[in-house]
Amino acid sequence: MRVTRGFKGNKASLPSKPCAVCGRPMSWRRTWAKNWDDVRYCSEACRRRRAKAP
Template sequence: MKTTTPAFRGNKQALPSKPCAVCGRPMSWRRKWARCWEEVRYCSDACRRRVARP
C-alpha cells in the first residue's frame, strides 16, 4: 500500500505581497484579487473602516 501526500501546488513565498495602508501588515496575493491587485489597499474590513475620511 502506497501512501500519498498532497501535491505541492507552488511556492507561496514567490507570490507578490504589499503592506496594508493602515496597519502595515503584509498581504499576499490571492487568486480572488487577480483582477484588482493594484486596487487592493487594506488587509481587512476592519482596516478599511479605520481609515479617516476627509
C-alpha cells in the same frame, strides 16, 4: 477520487504589499487577481479604520 483546489506552488514567490492602515504584509490572493493594484486594505476592519477625507 478526491478533487482538491487551491494553490500548489511556492507561496513565498507570490507578490505582497503592506496594508495602508496597519502596515501588515498582504500576500496576493486569487480573488484579488483582477484588481491587485487597487487592493489597499488587509481586512474589512482596516477598511473601516481608514482615515476619512474631510
